[in-house]
Amino acid sequence: MPNQILSERVNINIIFLLLSPNPDPMFEYFKKSFARKKARRVFQEYGFTVSTYNLAKDGQVAYANWDNPLMHQKGIVQEEIDFYAQSVYKGSLALDIGANVGDTTVPMAIAAGKDGLVLALEPNPVVYKILQANAFLNKDKSNIVTIPYAASDKEEEFFYMASEASFSNGGIKNGEDGRKLGKHVFKQKVQSINLEKYLNDNHADMLPKLSLIKVDTEGFDLKILKTLSSLIEKYHPNILAEVFVDISDNERLEMFDFLNGHGYRVLNIFHFSSYNMSDYEPILKREDMLKTKGNFNIWAIKA
Numbered sequence: 001m002p003n004q005i006l007s008e009r010v011n012i013n014i015i016f017l018l019l020s021p022n023p024d025p026m027f028e029y030f031k032k033s034f035a036r037k038k039a040r041r042v043f044q045e046y047g048f049t050v051s052t053y054n055l056a057k058d059g060q061v062a063y064a065n066w067d068n069p070l071m072h073q074k075g076i077v078q079e080e081i082d083f084y085a086q087s088v089y090k091g092s093l094a095l096d097i098g099a100n101v102g103d104t105t106v107p108m109a110i111a112a113g114k115d116g117l118v119l120a121l122e123p124n125p126v127v128y129k130i131l132q133a134n135a136f137l138n139k140d141k142s143n144i145v146t147i148p149y150a151a152s153d154k155e156e157e158f159f160y161m162a163s164e165a166s167f168s169n170g171g172i173k174n175g176e177d178g179r180k181l182g183k184h185v186f187k188q189k190v191q192s193i194n195l196e197k198y199l200n201d202n203h204a205d206m207l208p209k210l211s212l213i214k215v216d217t218e219g220f221d222l223k224i225l226k227t228l229s230s231l232i233e234k235y236h237p238n239i240l241a242e243v244f245v246d247i248s249d250n251e252r253l254e255m256f257d258f259l260n261g262h263g264y265r266v267l268n269i270f271h272f273s274s275y276n277m278s279d280y281e282p283i284l285k286r287e288d289m290l291k292t293k294g295n296f297n298i299w300a301i302k303a
Contacts, residue, residue: 048101048130050137055081058110062137066101066130074103076110083275084212085111087238087301092211093203094237096120097151097195097224101127102134102144104214109142117143117206119199123150123158123190151217152192153227159189196228210235219244222255232262239264239300243289252289255298260286264300268292 048064055061055078063076084104088094088111096105099120109118120135122128128148135144150158199207210231215221221241225232232239239259243252259266267280270292274280280299283289 045126048133050133051075053077057081058141061106061110061141063106064101064130064133064137066127071101076107079275080107081110084108086277088112088116088211091115092117092209093206094118094212094214095195095210096214098122098216098218099131099146100124100216101130104216105131105144106134106138106142108212108214109144110138112142112211114139114141114143116209117145117203119145119147119203121147121149121151121195123148123192125190147193147198148190150190150192151195151215151224151227153196154192154194156192157189158192194227195224196231199231207231207235210237212238212240214240216242218242219247219251222247222251222258225255225258229262236263236302238302239298240269241298241300243292243296243298245295249290253286256283256286256289259298259300263303265303267299267301269297269299271295271297 046067046069048066050062050064052060052062053076055076057078058081061076061081063074065071065073084094084107088108090111090113092112093116094108094112096102096108096118099105099122102120105118105120109116112118120131122131125148128146132146135146213225213228213232215224217224221244225239225241231237241255243255256266266283267277268283268288269280277299283298
């Protein structure tokens, strides 16, 4: 009994300190740790916080960080915008497929400018709200149109799955695909669109200015790129894609073959540890796609 009373007192003291408006650093750590554990297990909607950044070239840029405790807080830096500007020229069209909250969408859109256009596709209904918030910011220097669908070659319905309950990051799954993306399944199905048809129907005037296709879809990148083959062959946009950890060696080799077959030079840009193109490793042979273990990103440039 004394041990139980002591334990209850300790728990009460911890709760009191966690709720204190000015806890010390150690208890602030425990508070954040508790919030992360809760986010992994219990579904909850989170808002966002808008921060502004004064950049050397592009002036004041705003960005909405999602308040989900599992998300790393992002800052907008000039180097990242300059990185995208190497292919996303002013007035051009860029596609951000698997845009999440817009962490890549915003710098891409600043690079394209208010006369350009970034189409940001995100089927996850939880993060889509934050993506929309980011699309409304920086109207004086960007133009973002959000699309709440997955990219495909046809209209379908999918389950959306994630490894944690807040759905901060995950992917789609249909009945035929055995890929396991997590134990948490969103209560409503998400939909896909035929992206090439959508582009031709709604943005045919911008297609000749297609400068970049960025894909980050938890293993479906190659499938999506294949649905856009005719646009890739006609307009030769740069391509930024993820090589997902769970795809097979054959899929990795097939991705190289697809890009190489369209006349692209492929670079391993790892995890954006640098925005300097000279730091990237050329993937000269298809077997080089097997060297890096885990997730990595590739940058494909028309040779």
